[in-house]
Amino acid sequence: MFGFGRSKLKTRGMYIFPRIRTIVFVMYYYYYYLFSVDYADSRCTEGCALALASYRISLSGDPDLDISYIAHIFSNISIPEIRSYNPSILNPNRNLEYRVNVPFSCDCLNNGDYLGHVFTYPVCSECTYDSVALQYSNLVTGEWLMRVNNYPEMTALNVIVNCSCGNEHVSKDYSLFLTYPIFPGENLTSIALATKTSSKLIQMYNPGVNFSAGTGLLYIPTRDKFGNYPPMPTSKGSSGKFIAGVEVASLVAVAGVALLICIIYLGFYRKKVQKIVPQISATADQSHLSSQGSDLSDGALAGFLGIAVDKSTEFSYKELAESTNGFSISNKIGEGGFGTVYYAELRGKATAIKQMNRQAKTEFLAELKILTRVHHLNLVCLIGYCVDRYLFLVYEFIDNGNLSQHLRGRDTLPWSTRVQIALDSARGLEYIHEHTVPVYIHRDIKSANILIDKNFHAKVGDFGLTKLVENGNSAIPTRFMGTFGYMPPEYGHSGIISSKIDVYAFGVVLYELISSKEAVVKEDGIDEARSLVALFGEAHNHPNPIEGISRLIDPKLEDNYPFDSVQKMIQLANACTEKDHEMRPTMRSVVVALMALSSSIED
DSSP states (O other): OOOOOTTOEEETTTEEEEEHHOOOHHHHHHHHHOOOOTTTEEEETTTEEEEEEEEEEGGGGTOOOOOOHHOOOOOSSSHHHHHTTTTTTTOOOOOOSSSSEEEEEEEGGGGEEEEEEEEEOOOOOTHEEEEEEEETSSSSOOOHHHHTTTTTSSSOEEEEEEEEOOOOTTTTSOOEEEEEEEOOTTOOOHHHHHHOOOOHHHHSTTTOOOOOSSEEEEEEEOOOSSSOOOOOOOTTTSSOOOOOOOOOOHHHHHHHHHHHHHHHHHHHHHHSOOOOOOOOOOOHHHHHHHHTGGGGGGGGOOOHHOOTTTEEEOOOOOHHHTTTTOGGGGGGEEEEEEEEEEEEEEETTEEEEEOOGGGHHHHHHHHHHHHHOOOOOOOTEEEEEEEEEEEEEEOOOOOOOHHHHHHHHOOOOHHHHHHHHHHHHHHHHHHHHHHSSSSOOSSSOOOOGEEEOOOOOOEEEETOOEEESSSSSSSSSOOSOOOTTTOOHHHHHEEEEEEEHHHHHHHHHHHHHHHHOOSSOOOOOOOSSHHHHHHHHHTTTTTSHHHHHHHHHHHGGOOOHHHHHHHHHHHHHHHHHSSSGSSSSOOOHHHHHHHHHHHHHHO
């Protein structure tokens, strides 16, 4: 890397000992790190407890917009908390003008790629990414929402608002920052006046920005609720680079200590020639887990240790890293809202390893909990887990992709195979709804989460959003999670969930099996995307329903399907996607219907 390798360094006609080369390498790397002022600039290792977002009210043109609405879309931040950063607001329910500063925590996201906070938005069938961005006053863009939600197979509609925790190389005097979206007509002078911040300070933290562009985000030092600029904490630690301005003498002293350590190392270990590979024992693993417990959240470690993981293996980080070639991009086989998936051959088995950052601890614990308790032929099998550095789940490798890929791929799935896949996945769902105590609700059923094996049988996967209830028929409130196009009306409106939310999503999957279209369809020449449920509803109400339905059937099937079989599946999908959740069938009834449909094809 630095030009040493096997190069022959001569001293008095002799080659330098390998251990001397090691010292030179260590010292070179040490100085390289010490004096690299740009080291790790673009990465984060931790966030900060507080940031502010500048919300411009007049943009939306909604006459009913008030603080209550702002508090709602920012994950139910309390109105008094918002008012504490906006002392000019007197009546919390009056219509507002201009900008409101909204407090939120600033987290290190996506394995350290950026700082931001994940809010969730109550989606609807008419929602588009651009319309949701508008609701957040351009603190996000439609393009950014599409990117972080992995369109068109996104998980929850995650609204990630970026933020800043400061930059010690600019100034240590500021740690609280305002995320400020620029609008047309604004410039540096007007922004400085609006935020009561000097133009010079704004420029220092936003170098190279065109302040008159009418678009983009600024990060501006701002005051706390007491009117002060909080400085950066003095105990910042080693999350960033070395602090500029350290005296050269200090650096030399530290370097001398490093050299002394190397000499001592030579003296004590000169006779030891074998390579030492650290081994992690089960006791050490448990100790490490305990030391990392606080990272899993307050009290979450206790819940984690209480999970029955006796049937799952705990892997070390070293073993996972080696099996994936250091989590090489060549081993990467997928990516979703909560992590990246790698292929690995682990202890003689083909596996899929999902790497999740620690912000996804809730999803990690949910999936670990259900898959160590629930086992079924049509549910993906969990092999093990790891909680070292990141959160990892290790699954059996399903070697034929997912249903979404097959429906949108080049090869055509025969109609009989589609019916079999529907029956397999229905059986998996029926098992967690009807045969487990407590009952589990998946909450993210979609074609991308139905995995296909080499024999074209299906397994339901991705249980990161799973909710448990004591009674499968009960309805419970929860925060909004799920995927555009698969969420039923009652969930989008109120967040109330029951097992019937999975039934609705499964109905959408049936429509996908019939049409090979995505759950949200963008038609040529039409700006607004439309749900697959709405398209089939229109076909059903067509003056000639058979003609309307025929237009939606996957053309790649040509005439190789029994039309009455397709009609029966459409009827089942219609029942599953009823607006009134009480009118939808149970998954047990769905399985019975699909068994009859499958038998009719075989006959």
